Amino acid sequence: MSENNTFVGSKIKGIRETKNLSIEEVAESSGLSIDQISSIENGQNMPSLGPLIKIARALGVRLGTFMDDNDALGPVVCRAEDRERDSSISFSNGATDARKHMEYHPLAQQKAGRHMEPFVIDINPEESPEFQLSAHEGEEFIYVMQGEVEIVYGKETYTLKEGDSIFYDSIVKHHVHGAPGKSAKILAVVYIPF
DSSP states (O other), X not given: OOXXXXXXXXXXXXXXXXXXXXXXXXXXXXXXOHHHHHHHHTTSOOOOHHHHHHHHHHHTSOGGGGTOSSOBOSOOOOOHHHHHHSOOEEEOTTOSSTTSOEEEEESOTTBTTOSEEEEEEEEOOOSSOOOOOXXXXXXXXXXXXXXXXXXXXXXXXXXXXXXXXXXXXXXXXXXXXXXXTOOEEEEEEEEOOO
């Protein structure tokens, strides 16, 4: 469990308590289980972006609020050496085995009021990925920097290699993962209307 998982969980808990909402109320409005929300708040589990977006909606905040560490109004520069050293967040990526995960490196944590969430994501290799599709409002753009990824989008599966990209509406059920047995590094930008 990384410190950033704990940071995100405690941020969610703090926002929920500030708004005087119980875990039960957030579970009901997000469609997630009480156990799921509790384990996220305690830093024991970091789900894929889909459930986090549902929690953000239930709390009436931007997804980025969970990852913000301060609020810069001007441009935000993220240096490569800082990205690698400082803040990666591990997500189980909706996998049935929580050890299968991606390392998310947020690129705009300090930018206040943003509607886009840019990440560099390191995808660990899996021989036979198992996953749950998710859907949420917004759009996603993915550019493959290294390796090979599969994107399940509705009934289609797309294989992307280094230099390929995809742009899609997130309202259609989808899942991003490494091609079987392959690792990858991608740039992902998630836009969530608020």
